[in-house]
Amino acid sequence: MGSISLRNAGLVATETLFSNLSFVIGDGDRVGLVAGNGRGKTSLLRAMAGKGALSEGDVVCSRGLRVGYVEQDMPATSMGLTLYEMVQAALPESERETDSWRVDVVLDEFETPEAMRHRLLRDLSGGWQRIALIAQCWVLQPDALLLDEPTNHLDLGKLFQLENWINQAARNIPVVIASHDREFLDATTTRTLFLRPEAPAMFALPYSQARLALAELDEAAEAKRERDLKEVSKLRKQAAKLTNIGINSGSDLLVVKSKYLRERAQKIESAVRSVHKERSGDIRLGNSGAQAKVMLAFEDVTVNTPSGEKLFRIDKLHVFQGDRLVILGRNGTGKSQFMGLVHRAMTGAEMAGVRVSPQVVPGYIDQAMSFLPKKGSLLDFIAGNYDQGDQRSKSLLATAGFALEKQERPISELSFGQRARLGLLALRLQEPNFYLLDEPTNHVDIAGQERLEAEILAHGATCLLVSHDRSFVRGLGDRFLIIENRRLVEVESPEPFFAVMAQEEG
Known part of the structure; x- marks a missing residue:
């Protein structure tokens, strides 16, 4: 059984991207990783792949686990290779000739035409470059798979093919998919992790169902926040009133009680969290108008x-x-x-x-x-x-x-x-x-x-x-x-x- 565990993981850049993140994914788990641009998805995947560091916490993989990581970008150094050569280059140099059949098997899985296999990557579409990256990872038969925006540049046919491949070829290993494609996440994942600065949320549900559950969680958190802030206001008003009475009457007991109420209000207020709002910059468009029909x-x-x-x-x-x-x-x-x-x-x-x-x-x-x-x-x-x-x-x-x-x-x-x-x-x-x-x-x-x-x-x-x-x-x-x-x-x-x-x- 293979697994990847995160323990109190956190990452700080110029601001906190995520913190207090703990979860375990095992064989058969397919996790959708959801967050805004620049909110730490790639950094988390790199840390899980052993290619990057966290600010706090640990990533622990089961003994001997081979983690396959598919990055977003095609390395510039690979552009002069053919698709076949790039996938073959993932194999140990001593095995490239004797085990070249493994390259053909993987490319067959992705229905890669023979002519396409021998074209330079620089001459291929972004979609075929994406397939090349995935095939290069899969030829090593990893025990866990991390995919960073795998649907970018794929046409609809290749997108459906990738969905089917994940649900079949990769169905028995841990898989984490960072994606902005909502339908793709629904079709390929069984769990969803919403990456947030203070309180990441994990649900044992695909994206659309998890999003509804998250909305309910946020609604309950907002209601609690409003109740807590009302309580803070109430306690401070009571404290101010007792302070005035205590000073006017010379009662030390009332002054002490007023201090206690203020401290209680401060404690509640310090624990109040703002409900997370996902942002992607403020996208705005307009319509300058026209009279033509x-x-x-x-x-x-x-x-x-x-x-x-x-x-x-x-x-x-x-x-x-x-x-x-x-x-x-x-x-x-x-x-x-x-x-x-x-x-x-x-x-x-x-x-x-x-x-x-x-x-x-x-x-x-x-x-x-x-x-x-x-x-x-x-x-x-x-x-x-x-x-x-x-x-x-x-x-x-x-x-x-x-x-x-x-x-x-x-x-x-x-x-x-x-x-x-x-x-x-x-x-x-x-x-x-x-x-x-x-x-x-x-x-x-x-x-x-x-x-x-x-x-x-x-x-x-x-x-x-x-x-x-x-x-x-x-x-x-x-x-x-x-x-x-x-x-x-x-x-x-x-x-x-x-x-x-x-x-x-x-």
């Missing part, structure tokens, strides 16, 4: 690859003000090419068969936040591009979750989650009335996803969305388009597409 129209439009090969055809499509259209389709059918075509049309390029209302003000982000510059600081970018001035820019960045001392950092040093927050702030400052969102929730934590969804709904913004996040699609979309048989057609719901993809990968 039809914002975008297509008629007899063909979407091609950059080399000119036909991907699919649009016979006729009107996008009305306030529509929230979701583009569905298998990987490689042309979803991102379509988004790029729309963006080019909205920024002035002539496109046969595409009509854009003159009132459209586009706001476009892709999953890599590629419009962010590689050079310069956060403050330089916001102050220099959006006419906000230094003080206003500092305030906006602070509201988005960037402390003053971090605003002079180069953008190139930001984590993926921080880049996402900066990109969403820039999107807001563009003041668009039409949002083009290509995988906008990659690297955005759950609180941020829910805030982004709420902002679009609240402002009645028009948007085109591509996303593999099923919760986000269901919560935001009101029209659904699918690319199939080389045509773009409208469907009533995304559920049949989700069901087909799940069945194909089952």
